[in-house]
Amino acid sequence: xxxxxxxxxxxxxxxxxxxxxxxxxxxxxxxxxxxxxxxxxxxxxxxxxxxxxxxxxxxxxxxxxxxxxxxxxxxxxxxxxxxxxxxxxxxxxxxxxxxxxxxxxxxxxxxxxxx
Amino acid sequence: xxxxxxxxxxxxxxxxxxxxxxxxxxxxxxxxxxxxxxxxxxxxxxxxxxxxxxxxxxxxxxxxxxxxxxxxxxxxxxxxxxxxxxxxxxxxxxxxxxxxxxxxxxxxxxxx
Numbered sequence: 376x377x378x379x380x381x382x383x384x385x386x387x388x389x390x391x392x393x394x395x396x397x398x399x400x401x402x403x404x405x406x407x408x409x410x411x412x413x414x415x416x417x418x419x420x421x422x423x424x425x426x427x428x429x430x431x432x433x434x435x436x437x438x439x440x441x442x443x444x445x446x447x448x449x450x451x452x453x454x455x456x457x458x459x460x461x462x463x464x465x466x467x468x469x470x471x472x473x474x475x476x477x478x479x480x481x482x483x484x485x486x487x488x489x490x
Numbered sequence: 491x492x493x494x495x496x497x498x499x500x501x502x503x504x505x506x507x508x509x510x511x512x513x514x515x516x517x518x519x520x521x522x523x524x525x526x527x528x529x530x531x532x533x534x535x536x537x538x539x540x541x542x543x544x545x546x547x548x549x550x551x552x553x554x555x556x557x558x559x560x561x562x563x564x565x566x567x568x569x570x571x572x573x574x575x576x577x578x579x580x581x582x583x584x585x586x587x588x589x590x591x592x593x594x595x596x597x598x599x600x601x602x
Contacts (some may be wrong), residue, residue: 462492
């Protein structure tokens with residue numbers, strides 16, 4: 376158990392809909408990272424927040440957005456969903472804002488299925 | 491962050507040591523080598539990381555060559571539960587705000 380929690384575990388929805396995925400970091404961690412894992416693309420970094428502020432963006436679509444709240448939990452919002460958005464979504468947390476020794480710990484993921 | 495190269499798959503007998511290689515020939519001086527694994531569709535699990543000295547923890551050992559162009563992750567007594575995809579990732583201080591770059595990793599299969 377990494378100490379990172381994600382809800383829900385599974386989500387099934389229809390094309391065109393909007394969903395929100397939630398992540399609670401480990402106690403004491405200020406950074407939250409979001410990743411997408413699909414069959415054809417592997418694990419890809421989406422976005423990073425540190426202490427409520429956006430720090431870096433990866434391959435995140437404009438239909439996707441995220442935020443980190445004062446209690447440090449984060450939400451990833453996916454809108455106008457398409458079949459191709461079906462994937463596993465992971466969040467990870469770490470203590471600091473950056474750095475090559477800032478280890479990321481991953482949550483169990485949310486499996487999103489778009490029908 | 492430097493690119494890494496790993497074999498796509500490996501087999502190992504249960505109870506034996508599993509040695510997973512990784513090439514990172516373009517690694518620069520301040521970049522660390524990280525190893526994660528992913529069991530089935532679970533979240534990636536952190537294993538170990540190092541800069542240039544060999545490292546050991548309760549899960550594994552990491553051996554980094556003197557020129558730092560390659561490394562080996564060693565699982566000393568592999569069990570069936572160690573069957574997973576293992577990712578070798580090089581991480582520099584400049585890319586710290588960005589996420590980890592995962593390649594395809596090595597699918598390690600532990601045989602009974």
